[in-house]
Amino acid sequence: MSPEVQRAAEILKRGGLVAFPTETVYGLGADASSKEAVARLYAAKRRPADHPVIVHFASAQAAFEWARDVPQAARALAVRFWPGPLTMILRRSAKAGDFVTGGQGTVGLRVPRHPVAQALLHAFGDGIAAPSANRFGQISPTTAAHVREDLGKDVDLVLDGGPSEVGIESTIVDLSGPQPVLLRPGAVAAAMLEEALGTPIASRQEDSPRHSGGLERHYAPRTPAKLVPTHELDPQIARLRDKVAVLAFSRPDERVDYWLRMPREPVAYAQKLYAALRELDSAGCEMILIEAPPEAPEWAGVRDRLVRATT
């Protein structure tokens, strides 16, 4: 094990905060069994205390100790998708304190597959609470540099594992009720979950448990941003007098000050999305126009983040 990972595990044991790479986005980690450590985590994120955090584990076996009445569906999804970009909401066991569940009867569990995350989880040996390593409501970090820009001195150590491979946060599926419910779309698509479970998945209802990803505006740049259908992009650009930045599939337009061209394929698009939003946000424009992605199901994760960034 690398000395840095060892040091990171020791910092966590002492109640400190360690940012670490996962395949989705960077997480800000704290000892999930320590009320004080999790309180520091919330303070660093400036996150309201009633929002639950995801607890990360090295293996499904370790994760399920934090849950009770683990349904067969959860075991099936674990076999198929863990380690990987999937979070399951299950009824909590006594190990999951109110301070990680936001006082709810359920807990969010995930086994990430990034090798540095795996090494850290093995070295630490128990659950690590980790929301995305950004301030509450802002764009999630997909590089170690993003974390340092956002959190600066508020984090004791940042482990650098390169750019995140997936680029958007994990899929969240709630298995605590009578029927599986998709709370947040991500790289593990609803169709993949349905195939693995052999049952349909419902989409989030308005009254499902609080989760910050469920707030309307989230993952948001500071610059006002607007989602624009492809056929409206050109007329909108023609009408605007402000300095504008554009995120689009097509080639740059010379009337526009700052243009980023995105891949026409959802996996590659997701990987670049947050770095692109950060870049456009710091370009000093009055407005960011974002070309709407296709309506197809494989774009659900990207579309969800773009809608939130522009609401």
Ligand code: TXA
């Ligand atoms: O990809 C990810 O999931 C990243 C990496 C670091 O693992 N983490 C992440 O955490 O996105 P965070 O805290 O930014 O978003 C986690 C979402 C929040 O919307 C939270 O409220 C929800 O999961 N959540 C956690 N526990 C929950 C629970 N018991 N019931 C409902 N939602 C829950």
Ligand code: MG
């Ligand atoms: Mg987050």
